[in-house]
Amino acid sequence: MDLAAILQGIGADMAAAPDRGRVADYIPELAQVDPARFGIAVALADGRMLTAGDATVPFSIQSISKVFTLAIALGRLGDQLWARVGREPSGHAFNSILQLEYEKGIPRNPFINAGAIVVTDAILAGHAPREVLGELLTFIRTAAGDDDIHINQRVARSETETGHRNMALAHFLRAHGNLLNPPEKTLGTYFHQCAVDMTCTQLARAGRFLMAAPGMPHLVSPSRVRRINALMMTCGHYDASGDFAYRVGLPGKSGVGGGILAVAPGRASIAVWSPGLNDRGNSHLGSLAMERLARATGWSVFG
Amino acid sequence: MDLAAILQGIGADMAAAPDRGRVADYIPELAQVDPARFGIAVALADGRMLTAGDATVPFSIQSISKVFTLAIALGRLGDQLWARVGREPSGHAFNSILQLEYEKGIPRNPFINAGAIVVTDAILAGHAPREVLGELLTFIRTAAGDDDIHINQRVARSETETGHRNMALAHFLRAHGNLLNPPEKTLGTYFHQCAVDMTCTQLARAGRFLMAAPGMPHLVSPSRVRRINALMMTCGHYDASGDFAYRVGLPGKSGVGGGILAVAPGRASIAVWSPGLNDRGNSHLGSLAMERLARATGWSVFG
Amino acid sequence: MDLAAILQGIGADMAAAPDRGRVADYIPELAQVDPARFGIAVALADGRMLTAGDATVPFSIQSISKVFTLAIALGRLGDQLWARVGREPSGHAFNSILQLEYEKGIPRNPFINAGAIVVTDAILAGHAPREVLGELLTFIRTAAGDDDIHINQRVARSETETGHRNMALAHFLRAHGNLLNPPEKTLGTYFHQCAVDMTCTQLARAGRFLMAAPGMPHLVSPSRVRRINALMMTCGHYDASGDFAYRVGLPGKSGVGGGILAVAPGRASIAVWSPGLNDRGNSHLGSLAMERLARATGWSVFG
Amino acid sequence: MDLAAILQGIGADMAAAPDRGRVADYIPELAQVDPARFGIAVALADGRMLTAGDATVPFSIQSISKVFTLAIALGRLGDQLWARVGREPSGHAFNSILQLEYEKGIPRNPFINAGAIVVTDAILAGHAPREVLGELLTFIRTAAGDDDIHINQRVARSETETGHRNMALAHFLRAHGNLLNPPEKTLGTYFHQCAVDMTCTQLARAGRFLMAAPGMPHLVSPSRVRRINALMMTCGHYDASGDFAYRVGLPGKSGVGGGILAVAPGRASIAVWSPGLNDRGNSHLGSLAMERLARATGWSVFG
Structure with a gap:
C-alpha cells in the first residue's frame, strides 16, 4: 500500500472518530479550538511532502x-x-x-x-x-x-x-x-x-533536520541530532513516553495544542495535529494516527 | 576501520582502565568476582561473531x-x-x-x-x-x-x-x-x-532474536520484538535509561552482575561484561564500551 | 452535670447512632465483630471507675x-x-x-x-x-x-x-x-x-499509669510518662493525630479493633470502643465520644 | 527553687553556651543579627513578669x-x-x-x-x-x-x-x-x-490570651484557645514538632528570627529568643531553654 493511500485512510478515519479527547482548557485561547480538526503531514527523505486532513491549518505548537x-x-x-x-x-x-x-x-x-x-x-x-x-x-x-x-x-x-x-x-x-x-x-x-503557530506541513518540514538524511537542512551536527532524538524518545511525551515508544517506536514530541512531531531517522519527518488530548496530556487522535502510520510503514526504529 | 579492530581497541583500553566502578556487594556470591574482567561479543546479521577480552568467561546475567x-x-x-x-x-x-x-x-x-x-x-x-x-x-x-x-x-x-x-x-x-x-x-x-550464568558470546547469540533480521532465530513476532526493544530503550537501565539512550542510542538491558545486552536492530546483538558498577547500578566500563562501539559504528537507532 | 450522667448520655447516643463507620476487614477475624457495639470506661484519679455501654465486652486492642x-x-x-x-x-x-x-x-x-x-x-x-x-x-x-x-x-x-x-x-x-x-x-x-483482648474497663485501668497521679500504678518514671503522652498526642492517631488533638485535646492511641485509650493527666484514663472505623482508620464513634467527653468535662490539656 | 532563680540560671548558661546554632541567612536583613543574643520572658497567671538576658531587645517574630x-x-x-x-x-x-x-x-x-x-x-x-x-x-x-x-x-x-x-x-x-x-x-x-519586631517581654505578654486563665486578655473564646494551642503542639515547630512535644511538652510556635512562644495553659506565657537556628530551622538555644524551663517547673501538659 502506498503512503499517500495510508495517509488518506488515516485522515478519513480520524476525521470521523467519535472519541476525540479533551481540548486543553487551562489556556483560555486554546480552549476555543475546534476539536473536529485533524491534520497530518509527512516530509520524506526524497523531498516529497504528503498530507491529509487539515494539514495547512495553523495551530499552537506549544511544547514542541x-x-x-x-x-x-x-x-x-x-x-x-x-x-x-x-x-x-x-x-x-x-x-x-x-x-x-x-x-x-x-x-x-x-x-x-x-x-x-x-x-x-x-x-x-x-x-x-x-x-x-x-x-x-x-x-x-x-x-x-x-x-x-x-x-x-x-x-x-x-x-x-x-x-x-x-x-x-x-x-x-x-x-x-x-x-x-x-x-x-x-x-x-x-x-x-x-x-508559535505552525501548520502540519510547516512542522513536518521544520523537523527534517532531525532526519539526519542527505539533502535535509543541516542545522546541528549528526551526533547532536542523535542525542535530541534520544531525548525525544525517552522524554518527549511526559509520563507517556514509554507508551509512545512501545506503540509507535519513533522519537516524538507532543504539545498541549494537540500537535506531535515525530522523526523516522533517515526516512521521514512527521507532523500530526488534533486538539483533543488524552489523560496524559498528549493528542488523543494524534497518538493513534502515529501508531497506525508506524505500523503501516514499518518505520519503527526498533526493528 | 573494521569492526574487529574496533573491538580489539575497546578491549585493550577497557582492560587497562584504572577506574573500574564498584562490584555489587549485596549479593555475597557476586562480591567475589574479579573487577579486572572485561569482555565483549558482537553477533552480526551476517552470522559472524566478533569478540574481545573475556568473552568466554561465564558471569551472572542477573536482570538481563x-x-x-x-x-x-x-x-x-x-x-x-x-x-x-x-x-x-x-x-x-x-x-x-x-x-x-x-x-x-x-x-x-x-x-x-x-x-x-x-x-x-x-x-x-x-x-x-x-x-x-x-x-x-x-x-x-x-x-x-x-x-x-x-x-x-x-x-x-x-x-x-x-x-x-x-x-x-x-x-x-x-x-x-x-x-x-x-x-x-x-x-x-x-x-x-x-x-543464570552466561558468557558474552552466549549472551550476544541469545540476543539475536531481537535483531529482527533474516536468518536470526525467530522466537517472537516482529511486532513483539519492536515492543521489547522499545521497553529496553526507555526502561532498560533503571534511572539511567535516558542517559544510555543519549550516549549509546541502542535498546539495552543491564544486570548487577556487570553485563549489558544491547541490540542494533537489523545489524547486531551486542553483549558486554565488566563487573564494576557505576553509581546508577549499571556496569561502568560496559556502559563506556557500548558508547564507544555505537559511536565507532554509527549503529544508533537515532540517525 | 455529673460525669456518670455524661457517660450515660454518650452511651445512649452512640448506641443509637446510624452512621457507625466501617469495621476493618483486612484481618478476617476482626471483620466479624458486631458494629453495633459501643462501650466506654473512665478510671478517675480518686479510684472510681465509671462506665457505659459494652464496657465489659472484650475486644482486640491491636495498635493500642x-x-x-x-x-x-x-x-x-x-x-x-x-x-x-x-x-x-x-x-x-x-x-x-x-x-x-x-x-x-x-x-x-x-x-x-x-x-x-x-x-x-x-x-x-x-x-x-x-x-x-x-x-x-x-x-x-x-x-x-x-x-x-x-x-x-x-x-x-x-x-x-x-x-x-x-x-x-x-x-x-x-x-x-x-x-x-x-x-x-x-x-x-x-x-x-x-x-491482646481487653474490655474498656480493663483498658481504662491499664492506662492509669499514664495519669501521673498519686495512688496510680507507678510503672514508669514521671518524666517517661510525660514523654509517652507527648508521643500519643502527636502520633497516636496516625494521619489524624492533629485532628484528634484539635477536637479532643488529650493524648490518645487508637487501634483498628475500634478501641481508643486516652489520658487526662492527673485526672482520668479513658477507654472507648466501637468497631466501625472512619476513613483515617480510627474508631468513628469512639472519636466522637472522646470529643464529646472532653468538651463536657473540660479535660483538654490545652486550657 | 524559685522561678526567678531558674530564669537567671538559664540566662547565664545560654549566654555562655559555645554552640549557638546558625543564624538564618536567606533573609539578608536577618543574617546580620548578633548570634550572642539570648533573652527569655515569662508572663505568669498572677500578673508577674520575670525575665533574663536580652528580654527587651526587639527581634523579628517571623512565623510566630x-x-x-x-x-x-x-x-x-x-x-x-x-x-x-x-x-x-x-x-x-x-x-x-x-x-x-x-x-x-x-x-x-x-x-x-x-x-x-x-x-x-x-x-x-x-x-x-x-x-x-x-x-x-x-x-x-x-x-x-x-x-x-x-x-x-x-x-x-x-x-x-x-x-x-x-x-x-x-x-x-x-x-x-x-x-x-x-x-x-x-x-x-x-x-x-x-x-513584626517584638521583644521577649512584649511577646510573652502577647501570648497571655492563650493561657486561658482568669484576668488574662480575652481575645478569643476558650474553645478556640484550646484549638490554637492544639495546633501549636502538633504543628508549631515544623518537622520537629514531635520532638518539641517530647522534650518540652508545651504548645509552642517558633520563627526563623530565633524566637519561640510557648504556653503553659493556666500558668504562663513564655517567650524566648536566640537567633542561631538548629538543623530543623528552630532556635537552637531557645529550644534548649524551653526544655530546661519545662523540666524545672514541671509545666508540661503531659503530667
Whole structure:
C-alpha cells in the first residue's frame, strides 16, 4: 500500500472518530479550538511532502517548541547545559513541582516544563527576550524553509495571565539558584516561545533536520541530532513516553495544542495535529494516527 | 576501520582502565568476582561473531534475564500482562518501593525489580518453579543455539539469603493483590532466574532474536520484538535509561552482575561484561564500551 | 452535670447512632465483630471507675498495644531506642512504606506500624517471643490490676496469614539493617502483641499509669510518662493525630479493633470502643465520644 | 527553687553556651543579627513578669505571627477556614512544595508556609493589605497591652526581594484555586506580617490570651484557645514538632528570627529568643531553654 493511500485512510478515519479527547482548557485561547480538526503531514527523505486532513491549518505548537530551543541551547552551550538539567524521564506529570523538590532544583529533563524553562533561561543569558525569540523564529523558519511562521500574541498573552503553575516552577528554580534571569523575563520568553503557530506541513518540514538524511537542512551536527532524538524518545511525551515508544517506536514530541512531531531517522519527518488530548496530556487522535502510520510503514526504529 | 579492530581497541583500553566502578556487594556470591574482567561479543546479521577480552568467561546475567522472561510472558499472556505492570520509565531506583506505593501496587515497568517479580509471577501461574525455570533455560538455549547454559545454584542461594528488599517488594505486591503465588514461591523462581550464568558470546547469540533480521532465530513476532526493544530503550537501565539512550542510542538491558545486552536492530546483538558498577547500578566500563562501539559504528537507532 | 450522667448520655447516643463507620476487614477475624457495639470506661484519679455501654465486652486492642511495648522498650533501652526510630508525626498513612524509603529505614515514630515493629524487635533482642509476650502480659495485667487478660490466638493467626503489608515493612527494615531478628520472628511476636483482648474497663485501668497521679500504678518514671503522652498526642492517631488533638485535646492511641485509650493527666484514663472505623482508620464513634467527653468535662490539656 | 532563680540560671548558661546554632541567612536583613543574643520572658497567671538576658531587645517574630493571624482568621471565618487548609503535621520541611502537590493545593496545616499564606489570603478578602496589617498590629498590641509594636520595613523589603520559594508556593496555590488574591498582594501582606519586631517581654505578654486563665486578655473564646494551642503542639515547630512535644511538652510556635512562644495553659506565657537556628530551622538555644524551663517547673501538659 502506498503512503499517500495510508495517509488518506488515516485522515478519513480520524476525521470521523467519535472519541476525540479533551481540548486543553487551562489556556483560555486554546480552549476555543475546534476539536473536529485533524491534520497530518509527512516530509520524506526524497523531498516529497504528503498530507491529509487539515494539514495547512495553523495551530499552537506549544511544547514542541522545546525541541527547537534545546537545539539552540546545545549549539550555544554544548554539554554545559547538562549541569542545569538532567536527561532522564521524569516519572511524573509534565508540570510536576514535586520531582523538582526531590531533585533540589535540577529538572529531570529538558522537555518537562521546569527543564524547558531552564533551557530558555540558558539561552536568554545576556540577551533580550526579543533577540532570543527572533533567533528561535529564524531557526524554525530556516528549518522549515518558510518565512511565514509567527508567534500568536493572543495565545502568548493568554498563557501569561494564567500560568501560575509555571510561575511557581520558575520561582522555585530561582530559589534553588537554577534560574539566572528574573522569573518574569524567562517566563515571558517561554510563553512566547510556546505560542508559535505552525501548520502540519510547516512542522513536518521544520523537523527534517532531525532526519539526519542527505539533502535535509543541516542545522546541528549528526551526533547532536542523535542525542535530541534520544531525548525525544525517552522524554518527549511526559509520563507517556514509554507508551509512545512501545506503540509507535519513533522519537516524538507532543504539545498541549494537540500537535506531535515525530522523526523516522533517515526516512521521514512527521507532523500530526488534533486538539483533543488524552489523560496524559498528549493528542488523543494524534497518538493513534502515529501508531497506525508506524505500523503501516514499518518505520519503527526498533526493528 | 573494521569492526574487529574496533573491538580489539575497546578491549585493550577497557582492560587497562584504572577506574573500574564498584562490584555489587549485596549479593555475597557476586562480591567475589574479579573487577579486572572485561569482555565483549558482537553477533552480526551476517552470522559472524566478533569478540574481545573475556568473552568466554561465564558471569551472572542477573536482570538481563528479565528480557527473556518478558518475552515468554508476552507469548503466554499477550497484552493482558499490561493490566498488572506498566510501560513507563520509573524515575526512581531499580528497587524502589516508594513508587510502588504511589502507584498502588502496579509496578511502573517490567524491568524494575517489582515489575520483573510480577512478570515471573505471571508465568508461574499453574506451574511449578522447576517447569518455569526449565522453560526459561530452553528459551535462552534455543536463542543462543547453545545447550551449555545453566543456573548457578550458589548465586541463587546467595540471593535467597539476602534478598530482603525483594521480599519486601513481593509482600507489598501481594498485599495489593498483584502477586498470585506465595511470595516465597515467586521469589524463589525469580532468584533462580537471575542466577543464570552466561558468557558474552552466549549472551550476544541469545540476543539475536531481537535483531529482527533474516536468518536470526525467530522466537517472537516482529511486532513483539519492536515492543521489547522499545521497553529496553526507555526502561532498560533503571534511572539511567535516558542517559544510555543519549550516549549509546541502542535498546539495552543491564544486570548487577556487570553485563549489558544491547541490540542494533537489523545489524547486531551486542553483549558486554565488566563487573564494576557505576553509581546508577549499571556496569561502568560496559556502559563506556557500548558508547564507544555505537559511536565507532554509527549503529544508533537515532540517525 | 455529673460525669456518670455524661457517660450515660454518650452511651445512649452512640448506641443509637446510624452512621457507625466501617469495621476493618483486612484481618478476617476482626471483620466479624458486631458494629453495633459501643462501650466506654473512665478510671478517675480518686479510684472510681465509671462506665457505659459494652464496657465489659472484650475486644482486640491491636495498635493500642504499642503504648505498652513502648513503655517496656524505653525501660529496657532508654534513649538508645531513638537511634532506630524517630519521634515525629508521619504525614502518611499508618502502614506507609513510602516514608520508610524516604527516611532510609528509620520509621518516623513508634506508633506507625514500621516503628512499632522496630520497637518489638528491640525488646526481642536475646529473648524468645514467648518471654517477650509474657513480659507484655505481665505489664498490662499489673497496670490493670487484673490477671484475666489474654492473647486471642485466633486473631493472632488471622493476622499472620494476611499480614503481607507488615511482612513487606519488616523485610524492608531488615534490608536497611534496622531489624535485628528474622522478620518472621519479630512479626510473629508483633502479631501476637496486637492480638491482646481487653474490655474498656480493663483498658481504662491499664492506662492509669499514664495519669501521673498519686495512688496510680507507678510503672514508669514521671518524666517517661510525660514523654509517652507527648508521643500519643502527636502520633497516636496516625494521619489524624492533629485532628484528634484539635477536637479532643488529650493524648490518645487508637487501634483498628475500634478501641481508643486516652489520658487526662492527673485526672482520668479513658477507654472507648466501637468497631466501625472512619476513613483515617480510627474508631468513628469512639472519636466522637472522646470529643464529646472532653468538651463536657473540660479535660483538654490545652486550657 | 524559685522561678526567678531558674530564669537567671538559664540566662547565664545560654549566654555562655559555645554552640549557638546558625543564624538564618536567606533573609539578608536577618543574617546580620548578633548570634550572642539570648533573652527569655515569662508572663505568669498572677500578673508577674520575670525575665533574663536580652528580654527587651526587639527581634523579628517571623512565623510566630502565624499564631496571631490564625486567631484573627478563625474569628472571621470560623470553621470555614478548614476547607482551605488542614490540621495535620506535615511530615516535611516548613517550606515544602512537594507535600502541596501531593495534597492538590490544600496545605497540611496553618503553620507551614503554604498554610500561613492561605490564612493571610483568607483575611485579605475584600480588604487592603494596609487594613489587614493594621488589624494584626491592633490584635498584637491589645494582647500585649503595649502600643510600641511595629513592622520593620527593612525586614519586610528584604523578604520581598528574596522570597522566591514563597512566591513559588503562592503561585502554586493560585494554580490550584486556593489563593483568592493576586500572589503579589497576598505575599506582600505576608512578608509584612512576618516582619513584626517584638521583644521577649512584649511577646510573652502577647501570648497571655492563650493561657486561658482568669484576668488574662480575652481575645478569643476558650474553645478556640484550646484549638490554637492544639495546633501549636502538633504543628508549631515544623518537622520537629514531635520532638518539641517530647522534650518540652508545651504548645509552642517558633520563627526563623530565633524566637519561640510557648504556653503553659493556666500558668504562663513564655517567650524566648536566640537567633542561631538548629538543623530543623528552630532556635537552637531557645529550644534548649524551653526544655530546661519545662523540666524545672514541671509545666508540661503531659503530667
